[in-house]
Amino acid sequence: MTNYRRIYVPGATWFFTVNLVERKGNQLLVDRIDVLRESFIRVRTKHPYNIDAIVVLPDHLHCVLTLPSGDKDFSTRWGLIKSNFSRGIETGERISNSRAKRGERGIWQKRFWDHLIRDEADYQAHIDYIHWNPVKHGLVRCVADWKHSSFHKFVENGLYPLNWGNQIVCMDRVAGE
Numbered sequence: 001m002t003n004y005r006r007i008y009v010p011g012a013t014w015f016f017t018v019n020l021v022e023r024k025g026n027q028l029l030v031d032r033i034d035v036l037r038e039s040f041i042r043v044r045t046k047h048p049y050n051i052d053a054i055v056v057l058p059d060h061l062h063c064v065l066t067l068p069s070g071d072k073d074f075s076t077r078w079g080l081i082k083s084n085f086s087r088g089i090e091t092g093e094r095i096s097n098s099r100a101k102r103g104e105r106g107i108w109q110k111r112f113w114d115h116l117i118r119d120e121a122d123y124q125a126h127i128d129y130i131h132w133n134p135v136k137h138g139l140v141r142c143v144a145d146w147k148h149s150s151f152h153k154f155v156e157n158g159l160y161p162l163n164w165g166n167q168i169v170c171m172d173r174v175a176g177e
Contacts, residue, residue, distance in 0.1 A: 007116045011069035013052065015126040016062065017113040018078065023059040028107070030058050030148055032089050039084035047077050053127045056148040057137060062130045064117065074114065082108045127154075132165050142166055 020026050029036055033056060040051070048071075054063035067074060086107050117123045131154070134146035143151055143165040154160045 006075070006114060008072040008074075009116060010072045011067055012072070013064060013066040013117040013123065014074060015064050015115040015117060015129075016074075016078070017060060018063075018082070019060040019109045019112075020107060021109055027058040028089070029056050029061060032085075033148060035088040036061075036085050039081045039088065042084050043077055043080045047073070047080065049074075049077060051150070052123075053130045053150045053154070055130045055133050055146070055150070057134065057139065062133055064123070064126055064130065078112055128165075131160070135165060 020028060036056060048068050050066045052064040052066055055061065065074065065077075089107070115126070117126065131143055131149060131151040134140050134149065135143055140146045142163070143149075144155070144162050151160065151164075155162050155164075
């Protein structure tokens with residue numbers, strides 16, 4: 001088995017990718033966005049964190065999270081978010097024999113990908129990656145057309161123009177057409 005090494009730095013900021021087990025054609029995260037949102041809120045009440053940026057796609061999500069100073073336990077937070085979501089939706093997904101033996105659901109991949117943000121340039125690159133991701137995956141032509149993204153808050157706060165990322169394609173949106 002692979003030996004995973006995670007970097008734990010109190011109060012740091014990380015980029016995460018969290019995937020469903022069944023990715024192809026799965027719309028679960030956007031179909032049950034209400035349950036996912038509630039899972040994030042519920043966990044944050046007991047284990048505080050800040051969502052700096054997030055995008056929820058049909059079968060995976062990306063986010064940048066910052067933990068309070070002195071706190072480095074992002075693994076517990078992800079375990080709780082995933083388990084709260086799993087308990088909040090119907091059963092019936094395909095489950096591997098190994099998961100069935102342990103009484104686990106077959107919704108989320110067991111692990112997640114994390115990256116410790118190193119500096120402001122790294123932070124901005126990951127924020128941009130998050131907001132561009134729906135276009136990258138062919139879900140929309142314009143970043144602003146994906147509603148499950150913090151991009152809209154960034155526009156409201158003046159951090160991005162509405163047509164960010166694809167100014168030519170989205171010029172009709174800015175012009176009001």
